[in-house]
Amino acid sequence: xxxxxxxxxxxxxxxxxxxxxxxxxxxxxxxxxxxxxxxxxxxxxxxxxxxxxxxxxxxxxxxxxxxxxxxxxxxxxxxxxxxxxxxxxxxxxxxxxxxxxxxxxxxxxxxxxxxxxxxxxxxxxxxxxxxxxxxxxxxxxxxxxxxxxxxxxxxxxxxxxxxxxxxxxxxxxxxxxxxxxxxxxxxxxxxxxxxxxxxxxxxxxxxxxxxxxxxxxxxxxxxxxxxxxxxxxxxxxxxxxxxxxxxxxxxx
Amino acid sequence: xxxxxxxxxxxxxxxxxxxxxxxxxxxxxxxxxxxxxxxxxxxxxxxxxxxxxxxxxxxxxxxxxxxxxxxxxxxxxxxxxxxxxxxxxxxxxxxxxxxxxxxxxxxxxxxxxxxxxxxxxxxxxxxxxxxxxxxxxxxxxxxxxxxxxxxxxxxxxxxxxxxxxxxxxxxxxxxxxxxxxxxxxxxxxxxxxxxxxxxxxxxxxxxxxxxxxxxxxxxxxxxxxxxxxxxxxxxxxxxxxxxxxxxxxxxxxxxxxxxxxxxxxxxxxxxxxxxxxxxxxxxxxxxxxxxxxxxxxxxxxxxxxxxxxxxxxxxxxxxxxxxxxxxxxxxxxxxxxxxxxxxxxxxxxxxxxxxxxxxxxxxxxxxxxxxxxxxxxxxxxxxxxxxxxxxxxxxxxxxxxxxxxxxxxxxxxxxxxxxxxxxxxxxxxxxxxxxxxxxxxxxxxxxxxxxxxxxxxxxxxxxxxxxxxxxxxxxxxxxxxxxxxxxxxxxxxxxxxx
Amino acid sequence: xxxxxxxxxxxxxxxxxxxxxxxxxxxxxxxxxxxxxxxxxxxxxxxxxxxxxxxxxxxxxxxxxxxxxxxxxxxxxxxxxxxxxxxxxxxxxxxxxxxxxxxxxxxxxxxxxxxxxxxxxxxxxxxxxxxxxxxxxxxxxxxxxxxxxxxxxxxxxxxxxxxxxxxxxxxxxxxxxxxx
Numbered sequence: 002x003x004x005x006x007x008x009x010x011x012x013x014x015x016x017x018x019x020x021x022x023x024x025x026x027x028x029x030x031x032x033x034x035x036x037x038x039x040x041x042x043x044x045x046x047x048x049x050x051x052x053x054x055x056x057x058x059x060x061x062x063x064x065x066x067x068x069x070x071x072x073x074x075x076x077x078x079x080x081x082x083x084x085x086x087x088x089x090x091x092x093x094x095x096x097x098x099x100x101x102x103x104x105x106x107x108x109x110x111x112x113x114x115x116x117x118x119x120x121x122x123x124x125x126x127x128x129x130x131x132x133x134x135x136x137x138x139x140x141x142x143x144x145x146x147x148x149x150x151x152x153x154x155x156x157x158x159x160x161x162x163x164x165x166x167x168x169x170x171x172x173x174x175x176x177x178x179x180x181x182x183x184x185x186x187x188x189x190x191x192x193x194x195x196x197x198x199x200x201x202x203x204x205x206x207x208x209x210x211x212x213x214x215x216x217x218x219x220x221x222x223x224x225x226x227x228x229x230x231x232x233x234x235x236x237x238x239x240x241x242x243x244x245x246x247x248x249x250x251x252x253x
Numbered sequence: 254x255x256x257x258x259x260x261x262x263x264x265x266x267x268x269x270x271x272x273x274x275x276x277x278x279x280x281x282x283x284x285x286x287x288x289x290x291x292x293x294x295x296x297x298x299x300x301x302x303x304x305x306x307x308x309x310x311x312x313x314x315x316x317x318x319x320x321x322x323x324x325x326x327x328x329x330x331x332x333x334x335x336x337x338x339x340x341x342x343x344x345x346x347x348x349x350x351x352x353x354x355x356x357x358x359x360x361x362x363x364x365x366x367x368x369x370x371x372x373x374x375x376x377x378x379x380x381x382x383x384x385x386x387x388x389x390x391x392x393x394x395x396x397x398x399x400x401x402x403x404x405x406x407x408x409x410x411x412x413x414x415x416x417x418x419x420x421x422x423x424x425x426x427x428x429x430x431x432x433x434x435x436x437x438x439x440x441x442x443x444x445x446x447x448x449x450x451x452x453x454x455x456x457x458x459x460x461x462x463x464x465x466x467x468x469x470x471x472x473x474x475x476x477x478x479x480x481x482x483x484x485x486x487x488x489x490x491x492x493x494x495x496x497x498x499x500x501x502x503x504x505x506x507x508x509x510x511x512x513x514x515x516x517x518x519x520x521x522x523x524x525x526x527x528x529x530x531x532x533x534x535x536x537x538x539x540x541x542x543x544x545x546x547x548x549x550x551x552x553x554x555x556x557x558x559x560x561x562x563x564x565x566x567x568x569x570x571x572x573x574x575x576x577x578x579x580x581x582x583x584x585x586x587x588x589x590x591x592x593x594x595x596x597x598x599x600x601x602x603x604x605x606x607x608x609x610x611x612x613x614x615x616x617x618x619x620x621x622x623x624x625x626x627x628x629x630x631x632x633x634x635x636x637x638x639x640x641x642x643x644x645x646x647x648x649x650x651x652x653x654x655x656x657x658x659x660x661x662x663x664x665x666x667x668x669x670x671x672x673x674x675x676x677x678x679x680x681x682x683x684x685x686x687x688x689x690x691x692x693x694x695x696x697x698x699x700x701x702x703x704x705x706x707x708x709x710x711x712x713x714x715x716x717x718x719x720x721x722x723x724x725x726x727x728x729x730x731x732x733x734x735x736x737x738x739x740x741x742x743x744x745x746x747x748x749x750x751x
Numbered sequence: 752x753x754x755x756x757x758x759x760x761x762x763x764x765x766x767x768x769x770x771x772x773x774x775x776x777x778x779x780x781x782x783x784x785x786x787x788x789x790x791x792x793x794x795x796x797x798x799x800x801x802x803x804x805x806x807x808x809x810x811x812x813x814x815x816x817x818x819x820x821x822x823x824x825x826x827x828x829x830x831x832x833x834x835x836x837x838x839x840x841x842x843x844x845x846x847x848x849x850x851x852x853x854x855x856x857x858x859x860x861x862x863x864x865x866x867x868x869x870x871x872x873x874x875x876x877x878x879x880x881x882x883x884x885x886x887x888x889x890x891x892x893x894x895x896x897x898x899x900x901x902x903x904x905x906x907x908x909x910x911x912x913x914x915x916x917x918x919x920x921x922x923x924x925x926x927x928x929x930x931x
Contacts, residue, residue: 098840106322107314117930141656167695215656276798300878309854309858325842374772397784397795531867532867544867
């Protein structure tokens with residue numbers, strides 16, 4: 002279902018610019034399709050939206066909402082790049098960064114990490130909050146894939162991918178509040194005891210450094226990594242942002 | 254000699270003088286001196302006061318993270334750790350022989366590092382003492398002061414260091430804490446532009462390095478009364494030596510000589526380092542005290558680094574540096590040179606060797622090759638040894654079948670010199686401080702002795718922990734007069750910090 | 752002729768990489784020395800920080816001595832800058848925070864391979880008391896500016912310092928702001 006097949010007779014405004022949309026798209030999807038970047042972490046073009054990270058918060062006709070969960074409608078007035086919203090996005094990122102153990106200096110995802118790239122783009126210069134230094138585990142049981150839970154931001158892209166694309170339900174979130182964490186769906190809790198495979202969709206989609214193919218760390222030199230070349234706001238990820246997947250039109 | 258001033262017999266009241274922090278050295282250390290009412294020296298100790306815990310917290314991390322993480326023990330010589338860890342993990346991934354491109358890129362990275370580190374140490378850190386005098390005005394005794402008095406020298410020092418750092422940037426990806434070396438090889442090679450960019454300055458760097466050797470050599474020859482005796486003591490020496498007995502910073506086998514130059518062991522495969530070397534622990538320093546096991550703790554300690562390397566090897570494979578080496582060896586008139594200040598001379602000879610090697614390497618088109626990584630049958634263990642700017646660096650890792658590190662053991666260059674540095678400062682204390690009213694300039698003499706070794710105290714403090722604190726007050730017979738134990742220490746419980 | 756700014760620097764529980772990156776400004780150092788003079792610093796022999804305009808601090812706090820030095824800097828410097836990952840979020844030394852300290856000491860001084868017999872865990876009173884956990888410095892004193900990186904590149908440091916000295920709020924654009 003390409004954009005050209007549908008008439009774009011309606012549009013709405015983001016930061017004063019006219020954005021056309023296809024019926025069924027969310028505000029975020031319409032913006033990304035039009036090349037207008039709105040920060041996001043838990044959105045993935047192929048899966049149902051989560052609305053959990055809140056990075057895509059925008060003001061719609063004066064009221065804040067997650068752009069990935071609100072349907073685009075003609076005539077809406079949306080604000081995204083205000084200093085108030087950017088401040089709040091920075092605070093969200095700072096909270097994420099102190100909640101886990103995000104040690105960028107020796108993390109192999111550095112330079113390809115969406116959390117890091119967003120923090121650079123928004124100019125996060127300090128921790129602000131006290132570091133929590135939680136005790137998190139590493140699961141290296143699987144022969145091909147490493148799980149480092151220190152870096153999990155609870156975006157649930159892997160949960161959705163494993164369920165909607167792989168039909169395996171390998172991952173889930175468990176616990177409440179600050180104890181909420183990613184778990185593996187096996188009796189032992191280990192990845193090796195599931196039917197997870199390196200070719201699964203869920204193995205490709207982690208935006209940070211949790212789900213990692215083994216023995217490939219640091220093969221890409223500094224300077225050639227994805228976000229070395231351009232900031233994340235200039236690299237809208239590939240994928241069909243035009244699909245109406247968001248609103249229950251069927252997953253395939 | 255060497256252990257005489259380690260522990261004062263607690264008989265009379267002793268006054269404590271402390272030099273803290275040690276300046277113009279890398280890392281954190283302090284020297285305490287105990288003196289009696291007549292200013293006689295009874296005890297001198299170099300304390301390494303910090304401890305990191307790397308060998309413990311690296312356990313449970315995937316092995317490919319190690320070269321990138323471990324280099325962060327030190328900001329001056331990260332490449333040493335980066336490469337030593339890579340060499341150890343080459344064995345773990347079954348890469349028994351690297352591709353020509355990978356080995357040469359690593360060598361270029363390493364020699365670039367030796368150049369920049371030695372330049373930094375001589376020009377930025379040590380030159381104030383050597384050019385102005387050990388007791389010169391404290392406000393001027395730094396690189397800013399030297400830049401004002403000898404701008405040409407400082408400019409060359411800055412540019413020599415810059416050249417080495419640019420080599421590292423190009424090979425490792427960043428000047429400090431890059432990622433270029435990975436288990437089994439490297440992740441990039443040079444472009445033609447990179448190579449030409451570096452080559453255009455390479456000859457100048459050789460020439461300036463040679464000038465630096467002449468500066469320090471002249472200082473020795475003009476002031477033997479100072480340079481020959483300051484902080485001097487006899488000891489064994491250890492270093493890695495190339496297959497034909499040549500000086501090689503990147504690879505080789507272990508050789509140790511005694512104070513007379515007689516071989517203790519030679520062509521020793523460094524995979525078996527733990528059979529040759531042991532480490533002692535003393536309660537007053539976090540840094541351990543390595544010694545040659547066969548000779549015992551009292552007689553088995555040794556020096557590493559430039560003075561050991563240049564004399565341990567049979568020759569240097571580049572012509573200008575080899576000629577300078579011959580002059581240095583000849584200065585000893587048939588004996589090993591043990592003068593602590595001779596470290597500076599040997600260090601500049603090594604810097605010249607590094608510059609010549611870099612110039613030669615840059616002509617090798619293999620640097621621009623595409624074949625970067627090899628892998629084979631995985632093993633569970635590997636030892637990587639390299640000659641870091643400061644001395645022999647040993648990395649030893651064990652890795653589980655799940656690719657996570659299960660054991661790490663590091664013996665860091667400066668650690669080998671622990672006893673040597675303590676001995677040097679005791680020698681200086683006896684010769685220059687004993688019985689005299691202490692001034693800032695006299696205390697600087699102690700630091701000059703330490704600086705000669707170019708210590709990297711951050712590297713040496715690669716472990717850190719927290720311990721219950723026990724303080725015991727003993728009288729001269731050793732009977733316990735009082736005892737205090739605190740089960741755990743936290744900042745909130747801590748009395749006013751020292 | 753303008754009075755030079757007094758600048759002090761120190762590395763607490765850091766690796767000196769940020770200081771090395773500072774020196775990576777290469778010849779720009781001579782330009783900078785027209786504008787600043789250096790007080791307490793690993794590069795000078797001044798051992799106690801006097802009144803300064805700017806204090807640049809590398810490294811987090813891992814022991815009592817670090818806290819003492821940090822407080823000395825806060826007291827004497829009008830502006831304090833935390834430079835590098837260790838100062839800002841604990842960095843490499845903070846990787847020990849998930850572990851029990853006694854375990855680490857035992858491992859390094861009792862069970863490590865190649866130890867001479869009768870090795871003790873160092874406990875001399877001359878050794879500063881280690882802290883329970885390694886802390887970023889803003890958790891101990893107020894910090895005015897942060898300059899991230901491990902280390903920040905020389906260009907980032909240069910941009911930052913020239914902004915500060917000129918009275919501008921320091922701003923790092925894409926390519927200069929890094930956490931690794």
